Amino acid sequence: TQLLEQSPQFLSIQEGENLTVYCNSSSVFSSLQWYRQEPGEGPVLLVTVVTGGEVKKLKRLTFQFGDARKDSSLHITAAQPGDTGLYLCAGTNTGNQFYFGTGTSLTVIP
Amino acid sequence: KAGVTQTPRYLIKTRGQQVTLSCSPISGHRSVSWYQQTPGQGLQFLFEYFSETQRNKGNFPGRFSGRQFSNSRSEMNVSTLELGDSALYLCASSLEQPYGYTFGSGTRLTVV
Numbered sequence: 659t660q661l662l663e664q665s666p667q668f669l670s671i672q673e674g675e676n677l678t679v680y681c682n683s684s685s686v687f688s689s690l691q692w693y694r695q696e697p698g699e700g701p702v703l704l705v706t707v708v709t710g711g712e713v714k715k716l717k718r719l720t721f722q723f724g725d726a727r728k729d730s731s732l733h734i735t736a737a738q739p740g741d742t743g744l745y746l747c748a749g750t751n752t753g754n755q756f757y758f759g760t761g762t763s764l765t766v767i768p
Numbered sequence: 769k770a771g772v773t774q775t776p777r778y779l780i781k782t783r784g785q786q787v788t789l790s791c792s793p794i795s796g797h798r799s800v801s802w803y804q805q806t807p808g809q810g811l812q813f814l815f816e817y818f819s820e821t822q823r824n825k826g827n828f829p830g831r832f833s834g835r836q837f838s839n840s841r842s843e844m845n846v847s848t849l850e851l852g853d854s855a856l857y858l859c860a861s862s863l864e865q866p867y868g869y870t871f872g873s874g875t876r877l878t879v880v
Contacts, residue, residue: 689866700772700858700871701811708866746811750865754799755824758811 661685662749662759670765674736679745679762681730687749687757690723690730695744737766770794774859774872781879786847789875793840793861799823800842801869802834805856817842849879 662683671677681690689708693701705714707723707730714721718741720733730747747759773792781787793800801824802814813826817836834844840861846853856876860869 691868693868693871698856698874698876700860700874701869703868703870706866706868748868753824754816754818754862754865756801756813756869758803758813761810 661757662747664745664747664759664762666762667760668763668765670767671737673738673766673768677734677737677764679732679734679764681732681747681759683728683749683757685749685751685757686727687751688727689750690727691748691750691756692721692730692732693746693748695746696742701744701746734764737764739766739768742766772859772861772870772872774857774875776875777873778876779878781849781877783849783851783879785849786845787849787877788843788845789857789859789877791842791844791859791861791872793842793859794870797861797863797870798840799862799864800836800840801860801862802842802844803858803860804828805858805874806854811858814844846877851879853877854879 665680691706692704695701705721710725710727712723718735722731745762748756775790799818801816804812816824820836831847836842856874858874860871862869
């Protein structure tokens, strides 16, 4: 069962554009993480959010956890080629089990 | 601080063979999880070990097994390999929630 749906699945944009990636679920999570993965490597943790409505910023990346802790978004301002990669969200609940989203493949064209 | 180390990085095996993959977690991380990643299925959870005990298990056949040692190092084994087992196998270690995973670089397994 796929608990987390991400949209869009693929995204190709020009350098300098803004974009938003969504991570949605019908389940409530105690925390949610965002990862970025480059080809041939493991995912790298970008952020963890734990409180409903929480907003975290990491340079040009803004992460928001939904008020009901069922969804999240990742907004990138002025995208750069170095932002290219597969973005994955993951929700956790009791028992330390992680549920990964379907992934969004982002390509930023110079 | 050393990251999560997976060995080997690349592996080519023949159908019917078995394979063992190794993972050394970050020092102090007692939870080690394994994932299979393929283009079509994304990240699929295999199992999680905590203090040498399997704590969570995904929906994979019994050919996939794992174990964890007292130093938290973990191994996973796949017996009677099938072509569909070709994938990137990722190991991740973590502290307890709400901390996220630290992943290794993965082992790319190709079954021919």
